[in-house]
Amino acid sequence: MHKRNRWFITIGLAYGLLGGGIALTFLADPGLIPGNVPRIHGHIMLLGFILMMIYGIALHVLPRFSGKTLYSERMATWQLYFANAGLPLMIVGWLMLTNWLVLLGGTLSYIGIALFAANIILTVKPKGPWS
Ligand code: HEM
Numbered sequence: 770m771h772k773r774n775r776w777f778i779t780i781g782l783a784y785g786l787l788g789g790g791i792a793l794t795f796l797a798d799p800g801l802i803p804g805n806v807p808r809i810h811g812h813i814m815l816l817g818f819i820l821m822m823i824y825g826i827a828l829h830v831l832p833r834f835s836g837k838t839l840y841s842e843r844m845a846t847w848q849l850y851f852a853n854a855g856l857p858l859m860i861v862g863w864l865m866l867t868n869w870l871v872l873l874g875g876t877l878s879y880i881g882i883a884l885f886a887a888n889i890i891l892t893v894k895p896k897g898p899w900s
């Protein structure tokens with residue numbers, strides 16, 4: 770497995786543990802963590818745990834399932850950087866209730882998703898007709 774995909778999976782698992790810990794802390798004492806805690810928890814779980822896990826597994830498995838090599842390893846590595854710059858900025862933005870930081874982080878996360886989408890489409894698209 771590519772080192773970058775291992776990173777995606779490891780980071781995803783770490784976010785899962787972090788997001789679960791934040792939710793449990795919030796349930797135990799709702800005032801302890803500042804900002805919009807449910808949003809932070811929800812996006813750590815979805816963009817952090819679930820999506821990073823999907824990224825790591827899909828980048829490894831989909832080229833193999835389709836009998837191709839990944840269209841661009843460089844795009845996938847940039848995807849790792851964008852995804853992991855974006856989510857922390859969103860978290861800090863929600864902690865500080867600072868919308869422009871969430872917007873900036875969200876834009877970087879979105880670029881990560883777009884790179885992934887383009888890379889996977891260009892990897893799995895058949896040479897001939899689609900059906
Ligand atoms: C570790 C176990 C988990 C606990 C204890 C937990 C607990 C919570 C709590 C207390 C809330 C806030 C409810 C409120 O608004 O008062 C919440 C919201 C939420 N949780 Fe979890 N959760 C867990 C796992 C997950 C997982 C695995 C996911 C997704 C993969 C998830 C996704 C969400 C989402 C999307 C929200 C709504 C966030 C929002 O309103 O912006 N949670 N959870």
Ligand code: HEM
Nearest residue numbers: 808811812815816820859871872874875876878879880882
């Ligand atoms: C580009 C990345 C993303 C950005 C910038 C973003 C941003 C936001 C914002 C600003 C809100 C709050 C909206 C409000 O004020 O009510 C929100 C809510 C939410 N987002 Fe995201 N999000 C992103 C990705 C995702 C993804 C990938 C998922 C799920 C797979 C998701 C699930 C949710 C959920 C469940 C809520 C709570 C909706 C509710 O109020 O009940 N988000 N998101």
